[in-house]
Amino acid sequence: MTEVSSCPIFLTELNKNPVEGFSAGLIDDNDLYRWEVLIIGPPDTLFEGGVFKAHLTFPKDYPLRPPKMKFITEIWHPNVDKNGDVCISILHEPGEDKYGYEKPEERWLPIHTVETIMISVISMLADPNGDSPANVDAAKEWREDRHGEFKRKVARCVRKSQETAFE
Numbered sequence: 402m403t404e405v406s407s408c409p410i411f412l413t414e415l416n417k418n419p420v421e422g423f424s425a426g427l428i429d430d431n432d433l434y435r436w437e438v439l440i441i442g443p444p445d446t447l448f449e450g451g452v453f454k455a456h457l458t459f460p461k462d463y464p465l466r467p468p469k470m471k472f473i474t475e476i477w478h479p480n481v482d483k484n485g486d487v488c489i490s491i492l493h494e495p496g497e498d499k500y501g502y503e504k505p506e507e508r509w510l511p512i513h514t515v516e517t518i519m520i521s522v523i524s525m526l527a528d529p530n531g532d533s534p535a536n537v538d539a540a541k542e543w544r545e546d547r548h549g550e551f552k553r554k555v556a557r558c559v560r561k562s563q564e565t566a567f568e
Contacts, residue, residue: 452566479540488535
């Protein structure tokens with residue numbers, strides 16, 4: 402079993418063999434349970450050019466339970482609530498979905514890594530799931546006015562992310 406105490410090893414591996422689209426590091430060298438990630442908006446999407454900062458917070462019993470992910474940079478997306486919390490299947494608690502929407506194998510499994518989480522988040526940016534929104538207003542705009550108001554709001558977030566990325 403992988404434990405959070407091996408996080409510096411994961412970080413070392415990520416830094417030696419970076420995965421395109423994001424970088425990661427500890428928020429505080431004394432807290433292995435809190436990571437900061439920078440996500441580059443995927444090419445050929447409305448988020449292209451953005452540099453979005455987020456925090457990953459690992460539970461004490463990781464990898465049996467998923468980390469929580471929260472965007473610190475403002476982002477307008479159907480699967481990110483207005484507080485920045487990311488809502489995707491891979492980060493949902495393991496087991497049966499009480500609403501019957503997700504299959505158990507779509508939810509958290511202990512085999513997932515920071516890399517698989519980040520690949521899922523980058524994929525989410527490129528292809529929102531409007532059927533299971535965390536931000537109903539963004540989902541409605543994405544479905545009904547993707548090339549209008551939704552695109553304008555995302556473009557504003559991308560510009561703002563570029564201005565504040567390295568603060």
